[in-house]
Structures are given as C-alpha cells and as structure tokens.
Amino acid sequence: MPLRIGFAFNQKPAEEEEPPSPPSHDLYAEWDDPATISAVADALSLAGEVILLEADESFPERLRRTSPDILFNMAEGLYGPNREAHVPAICEFFGIPYTGSDPLTLALALDKERTKEVLVSRGVRTPRWCLAEDEVRAPSRGDLPLPALVKPLYEGSSKGIDAGALCRTGEEVAARVAWIRARYRQPSLVEEFLPGREFTAAILGNGAEARVLPLVEILFETLPPEAPPIYGWEAKWVWDTPEAPLSIFRCPAVVEESLAEELRRAARAAFHALGCRDWARVDLRLDAQGRPHVLEVNPLPGILPDPRQNSCFPKAARAAGLAYPQMILAVLAAAMDRWGMTKPSSLTSLLTSPWSEGSEPEGM
Template structure:
C-alpha cells in the first residue's frame, strides 16, 4: 500500500508557534510543557521503517494544509495518522478532516471522536449518559466567576483539552475550595481554555490498550502504574513531572507493569469498562484508555487517548507499545496490525 505518515514533529510545532508570534519566540519564554505532544524525529523514522518493513511504500509528512498536494501527487491508499497538532480544540481532527474531504482512508478515529476525546468534559458527559463510571466533575469557563460549592475534595484541576500530562502538575491536586479556586483561575489564564475540576480517585491506576472494530475489538494486556516509584512526597498521579522529568531514558522509573497483577474479577471489570467506553465514544482502530479505581474499587474511566503515543524504544515508557509487546507484537507488528485493522474497516485489500 502507499501510505503517508501524518505527524506533528516537535520542530514543526515550534515553527508553527513562531509563525503565530510573527517569528518572535525566545526559547526561554516557551512554557516547559508546550511541546509535550510533538513527535520526535526518532519516533517518526521508526514508524516509517516499521511500515516499510511490511513492504509498504511510505512517506512521512508534517501535518499541514499542504498535505492535500501530496494526496494529489502521491495518491496514498491510506494515511497513518499520529498528528496531534498544536493550536485549537480541534487540532487532532485536522488531518482526519482533510482525509474525509479528499476521500482518503486513514487510521484511527474520525474528526468528531478525536475532538470529543480531546475535550475531557465532553467525553465524560457521553460516558455519564451511558452510565460508565467516571470521576464527578465540574467545568469552569473563561470570563466567568469560579462558583464552587459542595465539591468532594480532594480534587484535581486540569485544562479541559490537553494531553501528555500537559497542565497536570504535582500541585494540581487541591484539598479545599480556596486552593481549588486559585488553581482554576490560574489554569484558565495559563491555558486559555475551560478547566475541569475532578474528584480525585485514590485507587490503583491502569492504562489499557484496545484495538479493532466491531466484534473484533480486543483488549491488550493491562498496564498498571506503580506510584511508589515516584520521589518521596509526590502525589500519586502521572503528572508532567512524572512523565517528563522524573522518568527519563537514562533513568527510567519502574512505574509501569505489564501485564498488571490483577485478580480475575477486577481484570474482567476493567476489560468490560474500557470496551464500553471504546464503543460509546465510537473509537476506531485503536486507543489507550486510562482507568482508576474509586473508593469502592470500581474501575472509572479517566480519559481516552485515540491517538496513543508509540515511542519505539522499549526503555522509554510508552504504554500502547508496552502492552502490544506483552501480547507478543513487535513494534513493526503492532503498527502493521493497526494498518490491517484500518484497511479492513475500509474494505481495502
């Protein structure tokens, strides 16, 4: 097949950031978590090589409005989409939207599902409608006074439309109304978007890869997160610090275990709830879903990641590849399986 890998590289995002500011963007003024989501050259190369190893004709392309020119010249059979974009609440929908417009098959979820999952509050509203457990929450909007009563603390404050632990810091956990209000106001200013306050679930946390469509949906081995590996005094969350500062390639935290040690009942419950979430959000092809137990031991959905990170180096903590590896897939085997799943959905040979 002819495949275009559509990505958002760290360099590409920096360029976009500079362009927006008319070229003026000294490094030191860029917030530390700004490029948390960009793909590294190494990841991009590894994905291209993985797809080529299966005999596909693959080119990589920065996600941009120029992509349709390549549609016209290269005539791809499929776009492998990992592009997360930088600006706006619909940034993850951009490439799928272009593909829809030009009638090009693409991997992963459609523009609507990507936009909904990027907005944690909207996704939770759908989960709640289908009675799928998720932490109690309230959303606060720019230009509105933060009115907060009867919320069950401790809670966590998060920007509503970010990922990769962007905006989730060790001090995002709040214990009372005053601190919560301050944090919410600070977050609205900083991230320029609504902010979600969620009841903080203290139970064990898991992240679960799911792939396939319809009756072929399959849950990969569950990954558990062990917070005792974080520095002393750190809150038990997978924060920006945990993901990007405390867990490095040179000194990886032994924070993930796969397969998770679980009793059969809990394992089944987690598998059930992630499958339900995958279905009601109409995920396509693949997704990584974060789950945490509430005080009654019930698995709750924290969020869905329909563009799961796929770092190639097993020493780096990247959970979808880790789960796939545990299930017996090599890196290339995993990515080519995503291609197969998408191709089957479109009825491609």
C-alpha cells in the same frame, strides 16, 4: 504496485528551533520525536511504499498531490480543541482512507467534559466533576468534589497536570482554575480525586474484534516520596528520562481476574461509546471502593519505540507478543479491513509470524 502508505505526523522541533515566544514551555509536548517517527515509518515500509507527510501548512496540498492508498495518522495538530481532527477531516475531504478514529471522535476525546457526558450516558463510570470557566464563575464550594484533580479541559500528555493539580480546598481550586485560564486559555475540569490504583488499557481492532491488550498498572510507589499519587507532568517528563527511566509500569498488571474483567469491560465500553476505531488507550482509576472509573480516552496514543522508555501502548503490545512494527502494522491492517481494502500478503504474514524484539530491524 506496492501499497502506497501516507504517513502523517507532527515532529517536535529541536529545542533550539522552537520559536522564542510560544505561550508555554509544553506547546509541543504531544508531538513526536524523530526516533518515533522513523520507527513508525520503518514499520510501515514493511507493508508498502511510505510517503512522509508532515502535518504542516502544506499538508493538504501534498496529500492531494500524492494521493496515497491509505494514510497512517499520528498527527496531533497544534491549536484548538479540534486540532487532532484536522488531518482525518482533510483525508475525508479528499476521499483518502486513514487509520484510527474519525474527526468527530478525535475532537470528542480531546474535550474531557464532552467525553464524560458520553460515558455517563452510556453507563460507564467516570469521576464526578464540574466545569470551571474561570475564577469568577468557579462553582460554589459546596458543589466541589474535594479533594479535586483540576485539569485543562482539552489537553493531553499531562499538560497542566503537575503536583499543583491536586487541590484540597476551594481556595486551591480557584487558584488552579485561574492558573489554567492564564496559561492555557481554556476552562478547567474539576474532578473528584480518585485515590485507588491506576491502570491503562490499550485496545486494538474494531467492533466485536476490538481486543484489550494486557493491562498496564501505574505504580505510584516508584515516584519520589513527596510526590502526589498521579501520573502527571513530572512523572512523564521530569523524573522519567531515557538515561534513568522510572520503573513506573507493571505489565501485565497483577490483578484478580474479576477486577481485570471489570477494567477491560469499562475500557471496551468507553472505546465503543466514543466511536473509536482501530486503536486507542483508555486510562482508568479505582475509587475508594475499588470500582473502576474511566478518566479519559486517547484515540492517538503515545508510542515511543525504545522498549527502555515508558510508553504504555507499545508495552502492552509487547506483553501480547506483538513487536513494535507488528503493533503499527496491526493498526494499519485493522484500518484496511474496516475500509474494505485488500491487504498485501506481506502484511498478513508479518502479523501472524512470531517476531522477537531481537530480530527487529535496526533502530527499532
């Protein structure tokens, strides 16, 4: 019997299919495009029979009925701060093993303040911050860590983090907090703006075996001259297009070994502090003294398959010698090991054999 692999995802609607009245233009920014979904499905099909389970309203019933041996989870969910926890919680309800972090970690990582509280309690550096519920209760100016990066409390994919997120005065912060409240209906995290270099660390595996893949540096000098040095909405979605990709990543990052080790240590500490499993990406930035701080943790990292597109996790995997399908299968293998499942021999051998991008099946 082949391994039966469920695959949970949320597919971005084609533009013309989007409902006419979503609250914002970026409602589906975190969802995956058809090319990513088919590349992941193709990779999983090398290890078994793939059962596509779009994470829509009928997902619980289809999951129960098909009852896969394991589920590969890539579903971001739609509404609320616990949206990423829905699919793994349903898997737990039905007793079905799944890849990646559990509901607690997924909900925790989406809430950037709770994440920071955990990091601080574990001695992991993260920028100073305060929470602003709304304009009226915005903290007094003396407490504001200015200049500040103001962001929605529980969004990803740089939703709400455009050029206006970098605030230099109390007035700018108050206006931004009001804008976030009106647009995303949630509090804002007002965070000390760190001016140093930025890196992201992709992590694969579990426990002592969790390995940090080659670090990626974000090169702000590739942004338009008037742009603030942040890897925000415009850099991810406006200035970077498939036709004209920004050369914004350097991987492996060129850093002295002592700094690289500090970055890896902070990333691993954040991964473990939050209880991440199988894979995650940790975003880090240096302060004015050159010390690494953790900005946030992404337990469901973006994974665009086309090597010409900017996507940190696949880029780091490639630099580590893992082709895209191998990266997906490495996540599956880590999860199967963790659940004490016997891996098919095809999976083990695919992970150990060399694989050049050129030899990948078409469409990858």
